[in-house]
Amino acid sequence: MILGLLYGCGLRSYELCNLLQSDVDFERKTVFIKKQKGKTDRYLPLSKHLIRGLKLYLETEKPIRYLFNNQVTKAGTAQPITVRAIQWLIKESRSKVNTQKKFTAHTLRHSYATHLLEAGLNIMSLKELLGHAHIETTIIYLHVAHTGSSIKFSPLDTLFSK
Numbered sequence: 001m002i003l004g005l006l007y008g009c010g011l012r013s014y015e016l017c018n019l020l021q022s023d024v025d026f027e028r029k030t031v032f033i034k035k036q037k038g039k040t041d042r043y044l045p046l047s048k049h050l051i052r053g054l055k056l057y058l059e060t061e062k063p064i065r066y067l068f069n070n071q072v073t074k075a076g077t078a079q080p081i082t083v084r085a086i087q088w089l090i091k092e093s094r095s096k097v098n099t100q101k102k103f104t105a106h107t108l109r110h111s112y113a114t115h116l117l118e119a120g121l122n123i124m125s126l127k128e129l130l131g132h133a134h135i136e137t138t139i140i141y142l143h144v145a146h147t148g149s150s151i152k153f154s155p156l157d158t159l160f161s162k
Contacts, residue, residue, distance in 0.1 A: 001050075001057045002068060002081075002089055005031075006105050008156045009044045010112035010130055013083045013105040019067040021050050021058070026051055033131065047154035096159040113138075125152055 005016055016034050017082055023032040029051065030043040046054075054067075063069045064078035068083060072078055094103065109130075116126055127138040129152060 001053050002086060003093060003108065004050055004053060006086075007112055008047050008050045008154045010109050010116075011044075012109060013086045014069070016105075017066075017080045017083055019069050019080075021063065024054060024067065026055065039133055040131065042128060044129060045152050045154050047156035049156045049160060050154065064079040069082070076117065092112060113157055115158075116153075119153075119155065119158050121152070128152075 002016065005011055005019075006013070006118075009031050011019075011031075011033070018034070019031070023034075024030075024046070025032070026046075028043075029046045029048070031046050033042050033044060035041055041063070064072070066078055066080040068081040070079045070081045090105060091102065113126055113130060116129070123135065123138060126137050130138060132138045
């Protein structure tokens with residue numbers, strides 16, 4: 001689910017770490033990202049594939065407060081997963097797939113952006129989804145710059161429809 005959210009919502013690692021269960025809205029199919037690097041709150045579309053997986057995850061794992069918990073303190077306070085834990089998870093995942101390519105959480109974010117552009121999302125909508133303060137950041141960040149529809153969606157929705 002962690003890898004799915006990183007790619008399916010284009011999250012930065014620290015954004016995923018800070019996600020509360022209350023930030024996920026299954027009815028509206030969105031994830032709320034509080035002001036972070038881009039200094040603006042944003043709502044990201046949540047794929048039906050992620051919704052299905054998240055519901056199962058929440059039902060079986062029963063995390064406390066945060067969407068993904070790390071260890072609980074001695075006082076019983078829930079702690080969020082750390083960026084370091086995400087890095088470890090990705091390293092472990094790389095060792096289980098047959099690839100020589102090195103990928104990181106940021107690679108998944110970059111793929112999210114690239115796949116949305118290739119599917120026809122316009123650059124301004126992508127800027128909003130990524131939480132960039134300046135369009136120049138979005139343009140520099142991407143290596144493909146197609147224009148297209150302004151309808152926002154998760155690339156997971158197009159991935160399974162082929």
